[in-house]
Amino acid sequence: MSQQGTWADDVVENQPLITTNEDGTKTVITYRINEKGQKIKVTQIVKEIIVKESVNKEVAKRKQWAKFGEEKNAAPGPDYRTTQVGEEVHLRLGTAWKTAEKEAEEKKAEESMLSANTRAITCRYCKGQHFSSKCPFKDSLASLEPDPMDESSEAGAAALASPSAPGKYVPRHLRNGGISASGESSRERDDSSTLKIANLNEMVDEDMLRNQLLYPFGPLVRVNVVRNRETGRSRGLAFAQFASESSAQRALDALDGKGFHSLILQVGWSKPKKPQQQ
Template identity: 50%
Template structure:
C-alpha cells in the first residue's frame, strides 16, 4: 500500500500558482508532462491591458438592450454559440504559390500572343478594329452599298457603249473619264481637313464627355469617333473629332492642346497633315 501511494504522488502534478507582481503583471506557473513523460514547469508572464473603444452613442445604447427569445437572461455581448462575428472568408493556402504565379504569367503571355495573332480587320478600311466602330463607316459604307446595288458591267465595251444594248450604270463622278485616268475622289471622298486627332485621353472619357464636356463650347462638332479596345471595349485614349469649319478646329487646337483633362495632358493635332 505504501508503494502504491508513493507512485500516485509521483504521477500527480503540482497545482498551478499565480503570483501578482507590483507592475500589474501576473506570473502563472504550471506543470505538465512532456513527450518523454517527464515533468516540466511552464512559466508565463501575463499582462492585462484595457482597451477603450469609442463607438457611436446609438451603438452603445443598442448594446444595453435586454435580450429576448433564446438569448433571454444572457449577459451583455454576443454569444459565440448563437452569433457569428464577421463574414466567413474562404482562404486557400498553397505551398506552391510561386509556381502558381509563374503559371498565371505564362497563361497571360499566351493570351497576349493569341490576341496579337487573331487581329480583326475592318471590312471598310482594313484597319485593326471592328467594322461597327470604323471612323470612316459613313463614307466607305455608302460607297460599298452603292457598289452592291449597282454592280459594274461584266464587259467594259458593253458598259461604255451607248446603244440600245443596255449599258451598265456609271456613277456621275466616273462619267466622261478618259481611259486610264485615275480617280480624283468624287463626292464620296471624306474631307478630313476639319478633323482633329485627340490623344492622351483618360479611359473613363466617352463620346458624350468629349462632345458635351471637353468641347462643350463648340456647337459645330459634326462627329466624334472614340477608338476602343476590340476585346474589352475600353477606350484606347484616342479620338477623332470633326468640326464644321476649319476655324473652329484651329481654335479648339489652340485652346486644348497641352491642357489637362481628367489627370492627363491632352495632345491635339490635325488628323490629316496640312500642306
C-alpha cells in the first residue's frame, strides 16, 4: 500500500540544490511540474561577477553621514518618499563649451531674423511668404490680377460722370478715362526715341552713361539701368530716352558695336521700328 506524500515533502523537493564547481561557477538544480503534470529537472550554471565602482572619497564620506529627523535610522541612500532628486547636471571641463554656446546663440539669432524677414515678405499674386518674382503661380495668377491703371481710369471716368461731386479735382491723366485728344491712352508711352543698351559693365551707372557715353548726341529725357531687385547689382542692361528721335538715331549709329569699359556695346531701339512704306 503506497503512502501519499505530505506538503512537507513538496517543500523539501522544491528547495534548489546548489553545488560549487572548480572554475568558481555554481550549479543550481531545481524541480518543477509542467503543464502536463510531469516533473522536470532544471539545471542552471551561474557565474557571479563582482563589479567594483570607484567613487570620490568625499562622496563616499557623505554617504556615511548619519541621517536625522524623520530619516533617522533609515537605510543608506535617498528615500523617494521624502527626497526629490533634482535635474542631472553634466560637468563640462575646458573652454570648448563657450564656443558651442556662442554658435548656438548665433544660429538662434539668424533663425529669428530669417523668420522676421519671411513674415514681412508677401507675394502680391498668391499672398505667400516669398518674393513676387519667385512665385510659382506667377504666370497663371498674373492674368487674373486687376490692372491698377484700369481701375484708376474707371475711377476717374466715374468721378467725371458723377454729378454728386461737383468741383472735385481729377488728375489730368485720368480725365476722359485716360484717353488723350488723339485717341491714345495715357498709359502708352512714346518710346520712339528710346534706345536699349545691352552688354554693359556691371560698374556702369546712370551718371556714367550720361556724362561719359550719351552726352554728345543731344539732350536726354531719362536714363535707367536695369538692376537685380534683390542684390541691387546691374544686370548689364540700360534704357536711354532722347529728346528727339534724330538724336537717338545718331547715338545708335555711333555706339552700336563700340567698346565701353572693356565690353562691346549692343545698342538698338527699345521697340522695333516699323518699316517705312514707299
